[in-house]
Amino acid sequence: MLKDQALEFFIELQTDIIQALETIDGKQFITDTWRRPEGGGGTSRLVENGNIFERGGCNYSHVFGKQLPPSASEHRPELAGQSWEAAGVSLVMHPKNPYVPTVHLNVRMFITESGQGWFGGGMDLTPYYYFEQDAVHWHRTCKDALDPINTELYPKYKQWCDHYFNLKHRNESRGIGGIFFDDLSQPSMEQAFDIVKATGRAFLKGYVPIVTLRQDMPYTEKQREWQLYRRGRYVEFNLVYDRGTLFGLQSNGRTESILMSMPPLVRWQYDYHPPHGSREDDLLRNLIPKAYV
Numbered sequence: 001m002l003k004d005q006a007l008e009f010f011i012e013l014q015t016d017i018i019q020a021l022e023t024i025d026g027k028q029f030i031t032d033t034w035r036r037p038e039g040g041g042g043t044s045r046l047v048e049n050g051n052i053f054e055r056g057g058c059n060y061s062h063v064f065g066k067q068l069p070p071s072a073s074e075h076r077p078e079l080a081g082q083s084w085e086a087a088g089v090s091l092v093m094h095p096k097n098p099y100v101p102t103v104h105l106n107v108r109m110f111i112t113e114s115g116q117g118w119f120g121g122g123m124d125l126t127p128y129y130y131f132e133q134d135a136v137h138w139h140r141t142c143k144d145a146l147d148p149i150n151t152e153l154y155p156k157y158k159q160w161c162d163h164y165f166n167l168k169h170r171n172e173s174r175g176i177g178g179i180f181f182d183d184l185s186q187p188s189m190e191q192a193f194d195i196v197k198a199t200g201r202a203f204l205k206g207y208v209p210i211v212t213l214r215q216d217m218p219y220t221e222k223q224r225e226w227q228l229y230r231r232g233r234y235v236e237f238n239l240v241y242d243r244g245t246l247f248g249l250q251s252n253g254r255t256e257s258i259l260m261s262m263p264p265l266v267r268w269q270y271d272y273h274p275p276h277g278s279r280e281d282d283l284l285r286n287l288i289p290k291a292y293v
Contacts, residue, residue: 002189006109006119006196007062010089013107013200014060017091018045020204021058024211025050029058034254039064040085044257048264052100052215056093057260061086065251068112076116076183083113088121089200090244092261093207098227099214101127101134101175102234104261105203106244107196119192120182121199122157123206124165126175126234128227129279130288134210135176139292142179145202149194157181162290167237173286174237178206182243226280228267235266 018029027050035041042061047053065084088108095102107121125138139158146153161180166173179199184192238245238261248258274280282288 002193003109003111003117006193007087009193009197009200010060010062010087010107010109014043014045014058014089017058017089017105017204020208021047021053021056021093024208024215025052025056027051029056032257034257036063036254038066038251042254042257044254044260046260050096052095052097052211054094054096055260055262055264056091057257058089058091059257059260060089061253061257063087063251063253079112079114079116085111090261091203094231094263095211095215097215097217098128098219098223099131099217100211101125101214102231102263103207105200107200108244109193109196116185117189118183118185119189119196120184121196122161122178122180123199123203124161124175124178124180125207125210126230127283128230129223130176130283131214132289134213135289135292137209138176138178138206141202141206142199145198145205146179146195149191149198153195154179165237167233167241169236169240170233172233172284174233176288176292225267226274228263228265229269229272230280230284231263231266232268235262238262 022029025047027047029045029047032044040063042059044057044059046057048055063086068079068082068084086108088106091105093103103125105123109119111117127134143154157179158177161177162173164180165175165177181195184195245258274284
């Protein structure tokens with residue numbers, strides 16, 4: 001059964017990712033297993049004040065609910081009020097070194113009482129300092145993951161990612177994107193699941209080489225301050241726009257696991273503008289190249 005295959009994949013994916021990231025960081029991740037009163041539960045694997053990652057976590061969840069929250073029925077109003085079942089893996093890693101980018105991965109499955117189901121997910125990169133080499137590698141990995149399924153998917157999902165991870169109130173991109181897709185059930189649930197599997201399996205291929213390359217680069221206190229300031233944009237997006245965060249909170253999910261994606265330290269400075277023409281200014285004003293591959 002497809003649902004059982006998806007659940008098995010999500011569990012294996014979390015295990016594989018955590019094993020790899022523990023090896024990189026050198027610190028063992030905490031395991032926090034939890035139950036949800038309305039139904040289901042999950043396992044959160046996280047690290048605080050690691051050697052490489054200041055905070056990071058990877059959640060597996062399989063939960064049930066009696067009524068779809070607004071964030072889930074927004075695009076399918078005919079399903080409002082139905083009971084539901086959802087499962088998936090979500091990950092955010094916030095590094096200490098400003099030259100190592102923050103990263104996000106999410107793959108998920110949703111099923112309603114009427115039998116309708118769909119898959120969603122994606123992965124995107126949020127650098128504090130832009131390196132073309134890293135951007136090309138990241139997007140090449142995304143493209144290589146999807147091309148065997150359909151060569152039309154990468155450009156479509158890249159554009160979807162750029163549109164979604166955008167702070168409309170600031171007219172800024174959250175990062176350099178990646179791929180994003182949602183509500184996938186056509187041409188078949190089987191192909192939608194193939195896309196989810198390809199995305200999940202591409203994550204370590206895309207992120208680990210970048211971490212390895214940048215983790216030991218020396219940085220200044222001023223660059224650290226810029227990292228904390230730019231993290232503020234990540235918080236703004238998650239609390240204002242992110243459908244996963246909204247769904248988790250609206251469905252009475254476990255708050256600690258939902259907000260594990262937030263960086264541990266962040267700063268806002270009133271009307272701050274980086275020096276014109278600096279690397280920080282170019283990144284904030286979306287003046288970096290867009291054609292990565």
